[in-house]
Amino acid sequence: MATVRGCNVPDDLYYNVDNNVWARREADGTLTVGMTAYACSLAGEIVSYTPKKAGKEIEQNKSVSTVESGKWVGPVKAPVTGEILAINPDVAAKPGTINADPYGSGWLVKMKPTDWDGQSGALITGGAVATAFETKMNADGFGGC
Amino acid sequence: MTIQQQTWRLLDTGTQAAAQNIALNRALLDARQAQQSPNTLRFLGFEPCALLGFHQSAAQELNLDYCAEHGVAIQRRITGGGAIYFDTTQLGWELYLDKQTLGTADMTAISRRICTAVARGISSLGVNAEFRPRNDIEVDGRKISGTGGAFDGDALMYQGTLLIAFDVEKMLRVLNIPAEKLSDKAISSARERVTNLETLLGRIPERSEVIAAIQAAIAHEFNVSFAVGELNTVEQALYQTALAEIDHPEWVGMIDLPASDRPTLTAVQKFTGGLLRVNVAYDQVKQRVKQVWFSGDVFISPRRTLIDLEAALRDSHVDNLDGIVRDFFASRQVDMLTLTPADILGLIKMAIQPVEVVA
Numbered sequence: 387m388a389t390v391r392g393c394n395v396p397d398d399l400y401y402n403v404d405n406n407v408w409a410r411r412e413a414d415g416t417l418t419v420g421m422t423a424y425a426c427s428l429a430g431e432i433v434s435y436t437p438k439k440a441g442k443e444i445e446q447n448k449s450v451s452t453v454e455s456g457k458w459v460g461p462v463k464a465p466v467t468g469e470i471l472a473i474n475p476d477v478a479a480k481p482g483t484i485n486a487d488p489y490g491s492g493w494l495v496k497m498k499p500t501d502w503d504g505q506s507g508a509l510i511t512g513g514a515v516a517t518a519f520e521t522k523m524n525a526d527g528f529g530g531c
Numbered sequence: 532m533t534i535q536q537q538t539w540r541l542l543d544t545g546t547q548a549a550a551q552n553i554a555l556n557r558a559l560l561d562a563r564q565a566q567q568s569p570n571t572l573r574f575l576g577f578e579p580c581a582l583l584g585f586h587q588s589a590a591q592e593l594n595l596d597y598c599a600e601h602g603v604a605i606q607r608r609i610t611g612g613g614a615i616y617f618d619t620t621q622l623g624w625e626l627y628l629d630k631q632t633l634g635t636a637d638m639t640a641i642s643r644r645i646c647t648a649v650a651r652g653i654s655s656l657g658v659n660a661e662f663r664p665r666n667d668i669e670v671d672g673r674k675i676s677g678t679g680g681a682f683d684g685d686a687l688m689y690q691g692t693l694l695i696a697f698d699v700e701k702m703l704r705v706l707n708i709p710a711e712k713l714s715d716k717a718i719s720s721a722r723e724r725v726t727n728l729e730t731l732l733g734r735i736p737e738r739s740e741v742i743a744a745i746q747a748a749i750a751h752e753f754n755v756s757f758a759v760g761e762l763n764t765v766e767q768a769l770y771q772t773a774l775a776e777i778d779h780p781e782w783v784g785m786i787d788l789p790a791s792d793r794p795t796l797t798a799v800q801k802f803t804g805g806l807l808r809v810n811v812a813y814d815q816v817k818q819r820v821k822q823v824w825f826s827g828d829v830f831i832s833p834r835r836t837l838i839d840l841e842a843a844l845r846d847s848h849v850d851n852l853d854g855i856v857r858d859f860f861a862s863r864q865v866d867m868l869t870l871t872p873a874d875i876l877g878l879i880k881m882a883i884q885p886v887e888v889v890a
Contacts, residue, residue, distance in 0.1 A: 404684070404685075405684070428636050428637055428638055429638055430638060430639055431848075431851075433586075433611075433819065433846055433848075434585075434586035434611070436586060436786065452585065452586075454584075454585060454586050454611040455611075455638065456611075456638055456639060456642065456665055456666065457584075457610065457611040457612035457642070457665065457666045457678065457679035457680060458610075458611055458638045458642075458679070458680040458681065458682060459585045459586070459609060459610055459611040459679075459680070459681045459682075460681060460682040460683060461683060463684075479816070479817065480817065480818075480848070481817070482848055525631075526630065526635065526636035526637075527634045527635045527636070527637075528635070528636065528637070
């Protein structure tokens with residue numbers, strides 16, 4: 387578990403740092419996707435969550451879900467192209483779960499990636515995660531979680 | 532050494548139907564994200580319409596029969612927040628920027644900075660406008676501009692309304708807000724919560740005068756100058772695509788939830804200092820207090836306290852009510868005689884508690 391400016395960024399996950407989104411590769415090859423703790427800190431309490439429907443194919447960097455916090459609305463973008471397999475009923479019932487547990491019960495969608503091997507190279511994982519987020523937080527003028 | 536001052540684009544798209552205006556929101560945000568648009572300040576007007584927040588349901592928020600009978604168009608914004616009634620007596624203002632321009636990605640900080648700047652511009656017209664967290668601009672406790680934002684990657688749009696003149700009765704008829712049943716009392720009660728430039732100035736200022744005031748305040752805040760511009764070809768193409776999506780029942784009906792899931796609940800209690808009533812628009816599914824409306828004759832000084840508390844409680848999860856009420860009263864001097872913050876909190880909880888059915 388890496389921590390950057392007080393924000394947890396587990397280094398076993400795969401990140402699109404610009405989009406502030408993570409993916410976990412599950413044993414069966416599917417992905418769990420969510421927002422980073424840093425994204426949650428920037429947004430504040432998330433009050434609404436509208437995911438794309440299960441079965442829908444989403445291209446890399448297109449929206450898998452829309453979220454709202456403090457009257458701000460924005461997309462959470464797919465780290466790779468894939469089909470939405472499941473959305474999170476617990477988050478639908480209580481969107482603040484995303485803030486409370488962004489890498490656990492606050493996941494947004496589960497996906498079946500179309501070309502993980504071809505597209506995951508663009509994602510950051512392991513030892514490079516902390517440096518990448520430090521650079522982004524610096525560019526964003528971010529004080530800390 | 533002087534820093535080269537940036538020039539931002541000034542757009543004035545006049546008065547249009549709601550669908551056109553919202554499609555332009557989408558097109559201009561997408562173009563800004565694709566770096567096909569400059570930083571832009573846009574002014575706009577609406578034909579009479581009810582605008583839902585992005586995640587809201589028309590059946591829950593609006594009086595649909597009234598809207599249909601009176602030609603009030605219904606549209607869905609791409610920004611968050613609550614439903615509003617918009618007509619030609621209001622001015623819309625919008626900024627399209629990127630996070631680099633703002634020097635922060637913190638949404639709360641961005642809202643505060645933009646609202647504070649616009650409040651300064653409104654104040655230059657001769658009123659005392661201030662930012663009120665989370666997203667309002669108010670004059671002496673009365674809302675004069677509501678705001679909200681949308682972002683995509685590094686690009687963002689932040690928009691607000693400004694009430695130049697305003698038909699409060701029409702607002703009460705269009706929106707399902709938890710006010711008293713429509714009456715003179717409801718109208719005067721609403722006027723304690725919203726105001727407009729006509730009421731404050733005793734005249735209706737020219738649209739150009741209001742635009743110049745906001746433009747000057749934004750120019751000062753961001754150290755920029757403005758050049759009047761038009762939509763470019765990329766934006767025009769994006770607009771046509773966006774209009775096809777947004778000027779469509781599927782967009783407006785994208786979120787369709789039953790009104791029964793979001794009732795207005797009421798509790799009344801007599802205290803030593805008088806009667807206090809609370810109406811709560813309550814999302815029973817998500818357990819969120821959407822809007823609170825206090826009335827009654829309890830003594831509270833300053834008078835605006837309960838209206839400020841309504842703003843602080845807006846769209847709050849039931850688990851957070853205790854903390855919000857505690858922090859609210861801890862941060863200000865209020866004289867309520869024997870009434871306590873716990874009494875007010877208890878009344879809200881009394882309104883939203885599950886009704887036990889006795890067999």
